[in-house]
Amino acid sequence: MTIKCTNKVALIGTGFVGSSYAFALLNQGIAHELVMIDLNKEKADGDARDLKHGLAFASPMKIYAGDYSDCKDSDIVVITAGANQQPGETRLDLVEKNIKIFKNIVGSVMDSGFNGIFLVATNPVDILTYATWKFSGLPKERVIGSGTILDTARLRYLVGEHFDIDTRNIHAYIMGEHGDTEFPVWSHTTIGASQLNELIEMEQENVQKDLNDIFINVRDAAYHIIERKGATYYGIAMGLARITKAIFNNENSILTVSALLEGENQEQDIYIGVPAIINRGGVRKVVELPLNEKEKTQFTHSAETLKNVMKNSLEA
Structure with a gap:
């Protein structure tokens, strides 16, 4: 191009x-x-x-x-x-x-x-x-x-708020459908240079509850905003601007967008929210994160949900 x-x-x-x-x-x-x-x-x-x-x-x-x-x-x-x-x-x-x-x-x-x-x-x-x-x-x-770029931003904000750390120093991802089957990749969440599991006891019941509450607030954020003001637009607009900037500046930035998978994370012929390297040519490469077993199951479920809807809607 x-x-x-x-x-x-x-x-x-x-x-x-x-x-x-x-x-x-x-x-x-x-x-x-x-x-x-x-x-x-x-x-x-x-x-x-x-x-x-x-x-x-x-x-x-x-x-x-x-x-x-x-x-x-x-x-x-x-x-x-x-x-x-x-x-x-x-x-x-x-x-x-x-x-x-x-x-x-x-x-x-x-x-x-x-x-x-x-x-x-x-x-x-x-x-x-x-x-x-x-x-x-x-x-x-x-x-x-735009994929899960906004969901990821919401996750970073809420994790930062929970730990009282600047959102920009939280590195975390929401993957999957931009919708009800999305999921947080806790296994790759870092605060500064430290992995989340180095900072907290991930398996403790109260910690699990806190993390789950954070994710539910991320997943359902749009519903809460729509109930209150009818639509969401500022956050996603800034996410779109971020992607545009990465393209125009040839940044090679990693952003969670909806990209086509061709074998990554064992999925084919589907657009879904994943981390990807974005530059002037668009998607340079999908970043294939090594997921734990729970996350693999969640990703497969999310992909199957999308495939089932796509099968019915795109055949018409």
Whole structure:
């Protein structure tokens, strides 16, 4: 893929997540050009105008509302469009509605001549990232889902809060489906340079309860936020901005994204949340963590859950 001087993002969907992502891009000076695309063209234009009025306080960026033809020379197309998760709904409940929407979106993007990287955030993100890969025909490394990047951030925050340590010094992963079957990889959790099991007695009943409570709060965080304010968007928008930054800066950073597995962790032909090395080409490599027996079982269960839903939804 040719490296250009201009880092251009095409954002499809200017709802809560999309507009928050655009705001994060502008605040952090991540992109040079941003085109905002939405069925509601007035909303996209309004967002673009509003963001441009903040340029005096940020880095230079070309921001405008456009259409699918503007995807042609984009480096990254970020998809946040689709039906939202309603109170009481799981992410997997959204499959049927969003597969239809995505077939049209991805087809329209590819018709423009796009040859960059897709970054998918719409739920259920693992299944929709797989669908984007299939619909686009692009190489697997150039189709990425936001995966468990936000769940991992939530875990790092809550572990840091529990031990009263800066979140940035917590290294931990949530793997699996971005949803109810995700799981924490406690065997690879570190605080500073120390493994978690060196700092606490992992097998003690009260410790197990504390760790389980932390994980439940991570897993159910979206439900709690949706009950209170109707949607989650700031956290995931910052996660998307982090992935975008890793791509544009050719960072080779390890982030927990939804990536295609081809034998890693004994799984095939599935997009699922795993640590992966991200650079200008997209996913350089999936990092295959050695999991303990409990974690292996959890990963297999999560993958099977996704496969069962995918089988029914993508055959249509």
